[in-house]
C-alpha cells in the first residue's frame with residue numbers, strides 16, 4: 390500500500406512539509422517512544438564526533454525541534470539550525486527560549502547565545518561556500534528529494550577541515566535483524582504514531598522513505614566521491630542506525 394506522505398519526484402518536498410506540520414507538536418515524544426529513548430544516545434555520539442571548539446561555526450540541517458543545534462551551542466559553537474518546516478522551527482524556538490531562561494536563572498552572567506533558527510531548504514543552503522566548521526544532519530537526509538544534492542550542499546558550505554556528520558536510519562546487513570527491525574518500523578512505529586499523535590500514516594512514512602534511501606554505504610560512497618577525508622560509517626544497533634562521518638580536505 391502506498392503512503393500518503395511519500396511521493397517521488399517534484400511533489401516530494403510539499404508532502405514532507407505536510408508531514409512535519411502534522412506531527413511537529415508530538416515529534417519529540419514519539420521520537421523517544423519509537424527509539425526507546427536511544428536517539429538521545431546516538432545524538433550524543435554525533436556531538437562527540439563534531440569535536441566542537443568554542444567559537445566555531447556549526448550548521449545543523451533539517452534541525453527539526455532543535456536538539457542537536459542546542460547541544461552544539463551549549464558546547465560553544467555559534468550555531469545555525471536550518472529547516473523548511475515553520476511548525477518544527479517553532480517548537481525549536483520555544484525549546485531554545487526555555488533553555489536560555491533556565492540557563493540565565495542558574496548562571497546570570499553566562500554569555501550563552503542560543504542557536505539561530507533559519508527557515509530554508511537543505512538542498513539550496515542559504516549560506517556562502519566555506520562557511521562552517523561543523524555540519525550535522527539528524528534524520529534529515531532521507532527526507533530530501535535528492536539526498537545527493539543535500540550532501541553536495543553540506544560539502545559546499547563546509548570550510549576546509551570541517552566535519553560533516555550524518556545520523557540516519559540505516560539498513561542492517563544481517564538479513565534476520567533487518568527483517569525484525571523493518572517489522573518494528575512497519576508495525577509498532579505506526580501504532581505508536583496512531584496512539585500518541587492520531588496518525589499512523591505519518592509514522593508508516595519512515596519505512597517507506599527508508600526503502601527509497603540507499604543508506605549508510607551509499608552515503609559513504611558519495612562522501613568519498615566528494616573527496617572527503619577520514620570517511621567512516623559508524624553502525625549503531627547492528628546497522629539499524631548509522632552515522633556517516635567525513636572531513637573536508639584542508
Ligand SMILES: C[S@@+](CC[C@H](N)C(=O)[O-])C[C@H]1O[C@@H](n2cnc3c(N)ncnc32)[C@H](O)[C@@H]1O
Pocket residue numbers: 402405406409420450451452453454455457471472473474477509510511512526527528529532533534
Ligand atoms: C525527522 S526530522 C529530524 C529532526 C531532527 N534533526 C532530529 O534529529 O530529530 C526531519 C526534518 O527535516 C526537515 N526537512 C525535510 N526536508 C527538508 C528540506 N528539504 N530542507 C530543510 N529541512 C527539511 C523536516 O521539516 C523535519 O523537521
